[in-house]
Amino acid sequence: MTSRVALRWVASAAVLAAAVAFPFWASRAEPYYLQIAINVVIFAVLALSWDLLARTGQLSLAHAAFYGLGAYTSALLTLRSGLPVPAGILLGGLLAVVVAGGLGILTLRLRGIYFAIATLAFSETLRVTTNQLRFTGAATGLVVPPLLGGGRVAQYLVILGILLLVIAISAFVNRSRWRYAVTAVRANDEVAATMGVNVVQVKVAAFMVSAFFAGITGAYYGHVFLFISPIEVYSLAVSVGALVAPIFGGLYTTAGPVIGAAVLRVGEEILRTTIRSGYLIIYGLILAVVILYMPRGLAGVWDALWRRRA
Amino acid sequence: MSLLRLQKLTKTFGGLVAVADLELAVEEGEILAMIGPNGAGKSTTFNLISGLLAPDEGTIVFDGRDVTGLPPNVRAHLGIGRTFQVMQPFHDMTVRENVMVGELFGHSVPKTLRAAQRDAEEICRLVGLEHLMGRDVLGLGVADLKRLEIARALATHPRLLLLDEVMAGLTPTEAQQAIAVIRAIRDRGVTVLLIDHVMSSVRDLAERVAVLNFGRKIAEGTFEQVARDPAVIEAYLGVEGGTAH
Numbered sequence: 001m002t003s004r005v006a007l008r009w010v011a012s013a014a015v016l017a018a019a020v021a022f023p024f025w026a027s028r029a030e031p032y033y034l035q036i037a038i039n040v041v042i043f044a045v046l047a048l049s050w051d052l053l054a055r056t057g058q059l060s061l062a063h064a065a066f067y068g069l070g071a072y073t074s075a076l077l078t079l080r081s082g083l084p085v086p087a088g089i090l091l092g093g094l095l096a097v098v099v100a101g102g103l104g105i106l107t108l109r110l111r112g113i114y115f116a117i118a119t120l121a122f123s124e125t126l127r128v129t130t131n132q133l134r135f136t137g138a139a140t141g142l143v144v145p146p147l148l149g150g151g152r153v154a155q156y157l158v159i160l161g162i163l164l165l166v167i168a169i170s171a172f173v174n175r176s177r178w179r180y181a182v183t184a185v186r187a188n189d190e191v192a193a194t195m196g197v198n199v200v201q202v203k204v205a206a207f208m209v210s211a212f213f214a215g216i217t218g219a220y221y222g223h224v225f226l227f228i229s230p231i232e233v234y235s236l237a238v239s240v241g242a243l244v245a246p247i248f249g250g251l252y253t254t255a256g257p258v259i260g261a262a263v264l265r266v267g268e269e270i271l272r273t274t275i276r277s278g279y280l281i282i283y284g285l286i287l288a289v290v291i292l293y294m295p296r297g298l299a300g301v302w303d304a305l306w307r308r309r310a
Numbered sequence: 311m312s313l314l315r316l317q318k319l320t321k322t323f324g325g326l327v328a329v330a331d332l333e334l335a336v337e338e339g340e341i342l343a344m345i346g347p348n349g350a351g352k353s354t355t356f357n358l359i360s361g362l363l364a365p366d367e368g369t370i371v372f373d374g375r376d377v378t379g380l381p382p383n384v385r386a387h388l389g390i391g392r393t394f395q396v397m398q399p400f401h402d403m404t405v406r407e408n409v410m411v412g413e414l415f416g417h418s419v420p421k422t423l424r425a426a427q428r429d430a431e432e433i434c435r436l437v438g439l440e441h442l443m444g445r446d447v448l449g450l451g452v453a454d455l456k457r458l459e460i461a462r463a464l465a466t467h468p469r470l471l472l473l474d475e476v477m478a479g480l481t482p483t484e485a486q487q488a489i490a491v492i493r494a495i496r497d498r499g500v501t502v503l504l505i506d507h508v509m510s511s512v513r514d515l516a517e518r519v520a521v522l523n524f525g526r527k528i529a530e531g532t533f534e535q536v537a538r539d540p541a542v543i544e545a546y547l548g549v550e551g552g553t554a555h
Binding site: 186188190199 | 402
């Protein structure tokens with residue numbers, strides 16, 4: 001057990017060092033890799049923040065809603081009122097928090113598939129509305145000012161910092177008393193309530209934290225790729241991507257969603273560049289096989305391997 | 311002063327009256343059994359007391375305080391603990407961790423994880439789960455799941471413990487063990503209100519019995535008193551020439 005803990009620390013430190021050093025190498029060697037790396041980290045933030053809410057048993061399809069809200073809030077604030085980009089990104093995240101608070105209270109009684117449908121409807125409503133509003137650039141979208149003057153290395157380090165923050169929050173939740181609260185609420189919220197857990201607080205707080213990271217990540221996305229449109233940022237693909245990675249990597253863990261996001265995004269990129277047409281079929285097949293035969297994801301396989309050795 | 315007082319408690323579901331004008335007082339330190347045919351409103355009463363349901367009318371007074379409008383988690387903090395008839399262990403957690411939830415969140419004073427673990431283990435020993443503390447809840451037998459229900463409720467350090475059919479499905483030996491555990495709990499100063507259909511257990515355990523039928527209390531007294539009560543006999547067996555339940 002102790003060797004496992006030690007190994008985990010060493011591995012984490014090595015991955016962190018590599019992640020920090022990576023852009024300095026990539027920006028000289030192959031800038032295209034840096035672009036992919038930014039995508040991977042965005043995906044990882046979305047996946048892990050989605051998982052934070054999933055730990056309370058709520059299967060959300062609203063990640064696209066908060067991603068889009070953050071993207072549009074920051075884009076409009078920086079474009080129309082000349083707010084600095086970092087402030088815009090932060091406000092994008094904060095608006096997502098406020099909206100999540102309201103939506104969380106409204107959907108409190110909904111569970112499972114009903115909650116999923118309500119959150120999907122919310123996302124779609126925002127997409128359709130934004131598509132119609134002239135104020136938000138309608139279907140044409142908006143051209144967005146760059147973060148940090150467009151420097152890719154600095155931009156990468158910003159999103160890496162955001163990822164480290166979600167990782168810290170996730171690790172804290174899983175090691176503190178809150179793990180007991182969220183796991184109990186996920187298993188049965190009525191029983192949890194009669195054992196003293198404030199179910200409303202746990203669910204709404206998880207929703208707000210989860211939405212904050214979706215919001216700032218959406219805002220960040222706009223200021224890095226310099227263009228946003230409703231069909232892109234309010235896309236169901238954002239919500240689905242955010243839930244596929246944790247399922248693939250291992251739900252309710254810190255490492256699972258992050259590793260899942262990295263493997264999926266890099267794997268998708270490799271498939272895309274090696275298979276000319278129809279790469280998504282292969283991608284879908286791999287996903288289906290993993291979800292069918294590894295119900296606890298990559299983290300489950302890892303645990304099983306360790307148990308066999310011990 | 312009674313620890314718990316239900317006053318004119320009424321709950322209807324659509325047209326169905328589940329609990330009607332129910333008056334009940336539970337005295338500090340006693341073991342009171344609530345019995346009655348299926349559908350008499352016993353479990354609904356538990357849901358009203360623990361706060362999972364809100365009554366249409368009436369008040370629930372716990373320890374001199376009107377708790378009718380308070381959410382279940384606050385009632386747990388005040389000292390109302392309960393088990394569930396259908397066992398509902400928290401999955402993805404060990405037996406010990408299940409019990410720790412109550413230790414961590416069941417009272418207003420925050421506990422460290424270490425203290426919660428220590429106290430949860432003590433409760434596991436009290437109910438006879440010490441050999442299963444590290445086990446996942448999946449694969450636990452009925453008797454152990456019932457023990458876990460009791461342990462989790464105890465972990466909130468209740469002053470009033472509501473036991474919903476903890477004897478159902480137990481072998482006679484297991485039921486005897488459960489009776490001993492419930493007595494031990496009471497001897498620690500916990501007041502017990504229990505629902506049960508196993509009459510021998512009710513007789514052995516309860517100092518007083520309240521009988522419900524169609525949401526109303528039809529009798530109250532010692533086991534011997536209610537067993538002789540014509541209204542009770544009628545509720546259980548039906549009137550001669552009438553329809554039996």
